[in-house]
Amino acid sequence: MNALEAAARSILSRLLVLGIAVAALAACGGVTELTEERVASSGTAVRQAEQTVGNSESGALELQRAKDHLQQAHRAVEDNEDQEAQRQAHQATLMAELAVSKSQSGEARRAADELLASIETLRREAGLESGDRPPR
Amino acid sequence: MGSMIAKTAFRRLCSGMRGGALRFAAVGLLTAALAACSTMPETIEELETARALVPQVEASPRAGVAATYVSDARKSLDRANRLSEEGGDVDEVRYEAQIAALNAQIANEKILTAQARDQIEEAKTERQAVLIEAREREAQRRAQQAEQAEAKANEATERAGTLEQELEALRAKPSPRGMVLTLGEVLFDHDQAKLKPGAYRTMDRLARALRREPDQVVMIEGHTDSTGAEEYNQQLSQRRADAVRTALIERGVRADQIETVGKGEAFPVASNENAAGRRQNRRVEMIFAGAGSQVGHR
Numbered sequence: 001m002n003a004l005e006a007a008a009r010s011i012l013s014r015l016l017v018l019g020i021a022v023a024a025l026a027a028c029g030g031v032t033e034l035t036e037e038r039v040a041s042s043g044t045a046v047r048q049a050e051q052t053v054g055n056s057e058s059g060a061l062e063l064q065r066a067k068d069h070l071q072q073a074h075r076a077v078e079d080n081e082d083q084e085a086q087r088q089a090h091q092a093t094l095m096a097e098l099a100v101s102k103s104q105s106g107e108a109r110r111a112a113d114e115l116l117a118s119i120e121t122l123r124r125e126a127g128l129e130s131g132d133r134p135p136r
Numbered sequence: 137m138g139s140m141i142a143k144t145a146f147r148r149l150c151s152g153m154r155g156g157a158l159r160f161a162a163v164g165l166l167t168a169a170l171a172a173c174s175t176m177p178e179t180i181e182e183l184e185t186a187r188a189l190v191p192q193v194e195a196s197p198r199a200g201v202a203a204t205y206v207s208d209a210r211k212s213l214d215r216a217n218r219l220s221e222e223g224g225d226v227d228e229v230r231y232e233a234q235i236a237a238l239n240a241q242i243a244n245e246k247i248l249t250a251q252a253r254d255q256i257e258e259a260k261t262e263r264q265a266v267l268i269e270a271r272e273r274e275a276q277r278r279a280q281q282a283e284q285a286e287a288k289a290n291e292a293t294e295r296a297g298t299l300e301q302e303l304e305a306l307r308a309k310p311s312p313r314g315m316v317l318t319l320g321e322v323l324f325d326h327d328q329a330k331l332k333p334g335a336y337r338t339m340d341r342l343a344r345a346l347r348r349e350p351d352q353v354v355m356i357e358g359h360t361d362s363t364g365a366e367e368y369n370q371q372l373s374q375r376r377a378d379a380v381r382t383a384l385i386e387r388g389v390r391a392d393q394i395e396t397v398g399k400g401e402a403f404p405v406a407s408n409e410n411a412a413g414r415r416q417n418r419r420v421e422m423i424f425a426g427a428g429s430q431v432g433h434r
Binding site: 087090091094095097098101102104105108109111112115116118119122123125126 | 231234235238239241242245246248249252253255256259260262263266267269270273274
C-alpha cells in the first residue's frame with residue numbers, strides 16, 4: 001500500500017516536472033527563427049517605404065497601416081505567438097509595398113497630367129498666334 | 137443608413153477619380169457597403185472585397201506588369217474560398233482574403249503606374265507633333281506678313297512711279313523738246329554698247345512708268361566724243377541707243393513707244409579738247425516729249 005502510494009506519487013511528481021519543463025520550454029523558446037527573419041525583413045520593407053513615400057500624400061495612409069502591422073508583429077513575437085507574428089509581418093510587408101506603389105503611381109499620374117496640360121497650353125498658344133491677331 | 141453614407145462617399149469618389157482607379161475604388165466601396173448592410177452572418181467582408189478586386193486586376197490588359205502580385209492574389213483568394221466552403225475558421229478566411237486584396241491593390245497601383253507611363257510616352261510624341269505644327273503655323277504667319285509687306289511696298293512703288301515723278305527723281309532736265317534724261321558714260325563699258333548692271337534700276341523705273349503710259353513716246357539718242365573715225369562713232373552711238381531700247385523692251389515697254397537714233401560726235405555738250413569734256417560728250421539722251429506730241433529731231 002505504502003509502496004504503491006509512493007510509486008504513484010513519484011509518477012505524478014515526474015509528470016508534474018515534465019509538464020513544468022514543457023511549459024517552460026514553450027515560454028522560453030519563443031517564435032521560430034524563420035518568423036524572426038520575416039519580422040525583421042518586414043521592418044526593412046517599412047523603412048524603405050518610409051523613404052519612398054516621404055511627405056507625399058499618396059501612400060501615407062498605407063504606410064501608417066504597415067507600421068501598425070509591424071508593431072503588432074513585434075508584440076506577437078514577444079508573446080511567442082508564432083503564426084500571428086508571421087501573419088502580421090506578411091501584412092506589414094505587403095502594406096509597405098502598397099504604400100510604395102501608390103506613391104509611385106501618384107507621381108506617374110501627376111507627371112502625365114502635367115505633360116498633357118502643357119500640350120494643351122501649347123496648342124492654345126499656337127492657335128492664338130496664328131489666328132487671333134488683329135488685322136493691320 | 138450605412139449604405140447611404142457609402143453612396144455619398146461613392147459619389148464623392150466618382151468626381152475625384154478617373155478610369156481604372158475609379159472602377160476599382162467603386163467596386164471595393166460597394167462591396168464594403170454590401171457587406172456592412174448584409175445580415176447574413178456567413179458573409180465575410182474581406183472575402184467579398186477580394187472576390188471583387190482580384191478578377192479586376194486579372195482582366196487588365198496591363199496585368200503583365202504585376203504578374204507576381206496578380207498570381208499571389210489569385211492563390212490567396214482561392215485558399216480563402218476553399219476555407220470558406222469547407223466552413224473553416226473565419227479568421228483564417230479573413231486573413232487569406234486580406235492578403236489577396238492587398239496583392240490585388242498593389243497590382244492595381246503598378247498597372248496604373250504603367251498606364252500613366254504609357255500615356256507619358258504617347259504625350260511626348262504628341263508634344264513633338266504639336267511643336268512642329270506650331271512652328272509651321274508661325275512660319276506661315278511670317279510668310280504671310282512678308283507677302284503683305286511686299287505687296288504694300290510694291291503698291292507704294294507703283295503709286296510713286298508716274299513718268300513725271302520718275303523723271304524728276306532721276307534728275308531729268310526740261311528742254312524745249314521735253315524732259316531730257318542723260319545716261320552717262322559710266323553706264324556703258326568703254327567702246328561697248330552693252331548696258332552695265334548699274335543702269336538696270338533706272339531702266340526698271342522708266343519701263344514701269346512707260347508701261348503705265350502707253351501713249352508716251354521716248355526718243356533715245358546716242359552720242360560720242362570726237363575721238364576716232366566719224367563713221368565708227370556714228371555706229372557706236374546707234375548701238376548704244378539700241379541697247380537702251382532693248383533694255384526697255386525686255387522690261388515690257390512696247391516697241392512703238394521707242395525711237396532710236398545714233399548721232400555720233402556731231403552734238404557735243406562739252407569741249408572735246410580735254411578728258412572731262414569728252415567724258416561728258418559720251419552719253420545717251422532719252423527725250424520724253426509730252427504725251428501725244430511729236431518728238432522733235434535736232
